[in-house]
Amino acid sequence: MSVVPFFIPHLGCPHRCVFCDQEKVAGASGGLPAPAELLARVAQYAEKARGRDLEAAFYGGTFTALPRADQERLLSPLQPLLAQGALKSLRVSTRPDSVDADTASFLKSFGVATVELGVQSMDAEVLRLSGRGHDAASVESAVAALKEADIEVGIQLMPGLPGDSPARSLNSLSRVLALSPSFLRIYPTLVISGTELSRMYEAGSYHPLSLQDAVSLCKEMLVAANRESIPVIRMGLQPTAELEAPGVVLAGPYHPAFRQLVESELCFDQMSRLLSALPRGSRVSFVVPKGKTSDLVGQKRENLSRIRRLFQTDVVAVREDPSLAPHTVSVEWDGGAMSAGL
Ligand code: SF4
Known part of the structure; x- marks a missing residue:
């Protein structure tokens, strides 16, 4: 429309x-x-x-x-x-x-x-x-x-x-x-x-x-x-x-870009929830719905910096999967994968 x-x-x-x-x-x-x-x-x-x-x-x-x-x-x-x-x-x-x-x-x-x-x-x-x-x-x-x-x-x-x-x-x-x-x-x-x-x-x-x-x-x-x-x-x-x-x-x-700040903060919460269940220092990839990479990464890549500081996590990749439900973030690591919704 x-x-x-x-x-x-x-x-x-x-x-x-x-x-x-x-x-x-x-x-x-x-x-x-x-x-x-x-x-x-x-x-x-x-x-x-x-x-x-x-x-x-x-x-x-x-x-x-x-x-x-x-x-x-x-x-x-x-x-x-x-x-x-x-x-x-x-x-x-x-x-x-x-x-x-x-x-x-x-x-x-x-x-x-x-x-x-x-x-x-x-x-x-x-x-x-x-x-x-x-x-x-x-x-x-x-x-x-x-x-x-x-x-x-x-x-x-x-x-x-x-x-x-x-x-x-x-x-x-x-x-x-x-x-x-x-x-x-x-x-x-x-x-x-x-x-x-x-x-x-x-x-x-x-x-x-x-x-x-x-x-x-x-x-x-x-x-x-x-x-x-x-x-x-x-x-x-x-x-x-x-x-x-x-x-x-x-x-x-x-x-x-107020909305993007909100969406990024939401992604940060989801990433934090997922990483809390993994050993510190894990090497991970994040997967997001289509078009959501910039929300996950955050302005000036701030979310990735915060995640690195808090969890000592090495984020090796962020990719998009159009089949993921809206507002879903998945994490993949050597031992498996899991997702967080809202
Ligand atoms: S009703 Fe609307 S136009 Fe009237 S004063 Fe309030 S915000 Fe302004």
């Missing part, structure tokens, strides 16, 4: 989430894309898609908090493309308290197949301190309404918000997993300049997660989600020129 993204402005969002750079976004926003712009963008992506299915996705705002007429202005021009099969599906992102049964059936009637909910936390105090303006019950009812309308639900979480702790993040995750979303996105909280959170940070009343703590916590979250067979389709914000411009991220666990 190839995604045609539309970043709609946060027009009329009545909320004040402490982490949201609403003023800057609003200032840069302009209006909603016109029908001709929507069609031109889809046509442009269709040329590059080379036979892959196309999905139009409205990100960046609270789609269902827009006036219904504006939502229709965005969705209507795409209906002929859906009918012809030029577009496979539509996706929107929104807040949990902006979805009810009527909204869900409206979206369904316009062919919206997936709704991404910005949930961020299921903890009452974290939601309050973050100025979210909704509670966990509204998440549960939004998910129920969307599922009732046969719309796929994705959920976004933000560990590290004010009042959060690893235990609270994991508890939020398990409450979200109990709702059986189709996928998750996990974005550790960053302090963006110009936000209320940046003022809290500068006043010393908010302390972001360190990069290492965020990696450890997200690793536990990834394992828990995998155990429930719920894919985590993104961890950490996408590195963009805007985000990486000087003075934008004031503090917090930003890393352009």
Whole structure:
């Protein structure tokens, strides 16, 4: 599937989430894309898609908090493309308290197949301190309404918000997993300049997660989600020129390859478990699923260095085996082979 993204402005969002750079976004926003712009963008992506299915996705705002007429202005021009099969599906992102049964059936009637909910936390105090303006019950009812309308639900979480702790993040995750979303996105909280959170940070009343703590916590979250067979389709914000411009991220666990740090840490745990059962100083080879060598080796080969220091192990080779199950690491040595899953 190839995604045609539309970043709609946060027009009329009545909320004040402490982490949201609403003023800057609003200032840069302009209006909603016109029908001709929507069609031109889809046509442009269709040329590059080379036979892959196309999905139009409205990100960046609270789609269902827009006036219904504006939502229709965005969705209507795409209906002929859906009918012809030029577009496979539509996706929107929104807040949990902006979805009810009527909204869900409206979206369904316009062919919206997936709704991404910005949930961020299921903890009452974290939601309050973050100025979210909704509670966990509204998440549960939004998910129920969307599922009732046969719309796929994705959920976004933000560990590290004010009042959060690893235990609270994991508890939020398990409450979200109990709702059986189709996928998750996990974005550790960053302090963006110009936000209320940046003022809290500068006043010393908010302390972001360190990069290492965020990696450890997200690793536990990834394992828990995998155990429930719920894919985590993104961890950490996408590195963009805007985000990486000087003075934008004031503090917090930003890393352009955040997910790889998490996956590498997971591999390190698996390698450690396997090597604990072998004599120190063994000569071993590791085997990983296709495309996972760089996760196992780690950035700057850090995982191999740590393994050598801790176990005096000589890693003579790392190879890929496409038949291995995802998130499996195998070790081979003179005396045999064994595997570790999550
Ligand atoms: S709901 Fe919160 S995060 Fe979303 S646009 Fe409004 S203030 Fe920003």
